[in-house]
Amino acid sequence: MHDDDLTGEALASLGDRVVAQAAPGEQIEVVLVHSAETEVRAWEGDIESFASATAHGVGIRVVIDQRQGFAHAGSHDEAVVAETLAAARDNAAFGTPDEFQGLATPDGVAVPEMDLYRPELAAVDPETKIRMALELERATRDGDPRICGVESADYVDSLSVGAVVTSTGIRSIGRDSSCYLSVYSLAADGDETQTGFGFSVGRSVEDLDLQQAAADAVERAVRLLGAGKPATRRTTVVFDPWVTAQFLGIVGSTLSGEAVLKRRSLFADRLGETVAAPVFTLTDDPTDPAAFGAGETDGEGLATRRNELMTAGVLRQFLHNSYTGRRSGTASTGSAVRGYAGTPGVGCMALVATPGDATPDELVAGMDDGVLVQGVTGLHSGVNPVSGDFSTGAEGLRIRNGELAEPIREFTVASTLQRMLLDVLAVGNDLTRLPMTAAGVTLVVADVTVSGE
Amino acid sequence: MVRMTNTYIANGDSEPDDIVADTPNGVYVAHLGGGQVNTATGDFVFGMTEAYLIEDGRLTAPIRDGNLIGNGPEVLMLIDALGNDFAMGSPGTCGKDGQGVPVGDGTPTLRVQRLTVGGTAA
Structure with a gap:
């Protein structure tokens, strides 16, 4: 993700340009999201799957004459955003009038300041994420002799920056990062099989406790045997x-x-x-x-x-x-x-x-x-x-x-x-x-x- | 992608009404809702969206919002009656990671000797 996206200011500026086009009596809301996600799954010491996706999304809501119209697109290209606004306006014409329809308006509640975004997560390379999924599987497998397999061992993360801008005076920017490890173990004794899972959640990889996730998955499966x-x-x-x-x-x-x-x-x-x-x-x-x-x-x-x-x-x-x-x-x-x-x-x-x-x-x-x-x-x-x-x-x-x-x-x-x-x-x-x-x-x-x- | 596209249990030779009439005490499940299967252990849970008590061989009171719980391989061993009314169910889709395969399954009326039914009236 680029530096200007990390602040969300570029997204909000794009939103500003759209809501400035509101006609008299018309309300416009623009939601803009830029996100990046990674999912790694390990299986028997190897990578079963690695998926990495980024998304640029825009959703535009228009309210006019008590009717609501909405349209969205997967791009921040100015021409696409203009088309999306046109589609939302067109859709509003088909809406059913509803006296309660309308955008949010500023209500004076102060936005809480929280540190939900860790830029260091964006800097973690794919090899490190793969290594964590593999290590999670190995730690689970080695946790007890009765563990006969690992159904899934996953590393997942998400970084997201978003902005909401409206013609009613709202202009907010939010960003967050999160990651987690999850593992499902298989324990066997004779013909019997039991499963157990373990998790660890954080805002960046330093927060994750891989050994604890593995130990939980092992204990939960093994203690059900019999x-x-x-x-x-x-x-x-x-x-x-x-x-x-x-x-x-x-x-x-x-x-x-x-x-x-x-x-x-x-x-x-x-x-x-x-x-x-x-x-x-x-x-x-x-x-x-x-x-x-x-x-x-x-x-x-x-x-x-x-x-x-x-x-x-x-x-x-x-x-x-x-x-x-x-x-x-x-x-x-x-x-x-x-x-x-x-x-x-x-x-x-x-x-x-x-x-x-x-x-x-x-x-x-x-x-x-x-x-x-x-x-x-x-x-x-x-x-x-x-x-x-x-x-x-x-x-x-x-x-x-x-x-x-x-x-x-x-x-x-x-x-x-x-x-x-x-x-x-x-x-x-x-x-x-x-x-x-x-x-x-x-x-x-x-x-x-x-x-x- | 590999999936079982057409899974069914073959017809038996009993009249479905006879199977019910031959059941002194049981539950007739007319429709199942959603459920979940642990494919590693074979344990399953399905919600009953339409079901009735069977008392002295007759359908009596309806039962609401109960669950059936069991183990797939064990339940197959406990089937003790098969009707002659084989039919395919509604087709569905089975898939993962954005891929889907149309799948179907079918069975006649069948009776399982015992199965745990969850609810509050136990």
Whole structure:
């Protein structure tokens, strides 16, 4: 990436030239992105694939006479950008008039200053990235004699600079870098095979802990060997941070202003009510620079902000972009999410359940009986975010007399989202950064149906 | 790209109604939603989008939002009845890295002796 792109000023200047063309009564928004991504996958000591891609994207939104038009293109060439503006204007003529249609306007919230971009990541050569993927595979394979293979060992990174400029007075520039290692191991004993994964996430390669990712993948697969089905019962379950992050992602999706407006949120009419246990506080905080989804501005160029969604179990607010905010009689919460190729949606960027004081070991030590869920499968098909019904395949370990005991697999855990939130007994102190919207943390939930034999 | 383009289980000789009538206690799955398979272990999970209890050989109450969980190779060993109503399902696409191959699969009505059904009413 070039030096002028590193500041994003060149992108914003291009945006300035487009929005200057706004006619009276017309609003124009330009989103410009320049990104570079690399993915390396190792297999049996060699490179299975190496992909490197750069993208120059522009998305233009036009609002006129309460109608919205949008067009996008994969180039920053001035002639292409001019064509894209013409297409967006043309599309607006076909739009359905909607009194709430309109761009975001400056709302006075200060943009948080964060150091999310590490120029040194741009300087890492491809050979180094390949070496990390190969070393990740080797460290995983060598981690235990029962590891019989590595299903995938990946290094992935992304550098991105973006600008949002509007004729309504918004001019924001954001940039960030991220990288992660991920590995899936295979452990075997006789005919039996188990899988386990490990991750490490950072803003540049120095942040990555390759040995820890490999060790996690080894431990997770090996400790499942010999697993049987548990007896069917209601019991307390402990969600591993990785599982909690997936669970929180689903909870977060029910709190989008769009879901509420469409009457698809199970929490639509419950603002101010107790919907979760007192130990549970849920926040979407993209202003935390340690969060994987951190960002200074949202998809409409407004400052991101810390949005507490549930405070000690009480539902405080929903997330909005400027459209859903206006339509709901409130304001944007700086939660517009989008790529350059689409109009803004609404969503969480950096969800976190406020950690408690106890370590995972201490939480388990307090339980006579229960189940540690270390992985779930079929979550997207097994959870109904409209009704809240929750049923997913799982694997993990039994908890007996305060200790992790025998491995179990091929069972389901079921409850409803509403009940699980109210049944949260404790949140661990082990906040874990994952390449996902939500951060992981150990979560203890009572009275979940575990179905096995 | 190598993919199995046309995978099916051959017809049996039972009447589908007889298979249900011969089942004292079970679940009739009319439609599956999304699912996930761990191809390394063979473990699978599928959501049931339309299913009914079978009681004394008759379909009774509908079941909602439950999951089926099992292991592919083990389930194949547990098939104990095959209907004579073979049909192909809706075609789909299987692929990776931007490549896609049209794929299809088919089966008659079949019965599996035991399978874990997840839900809250267990």
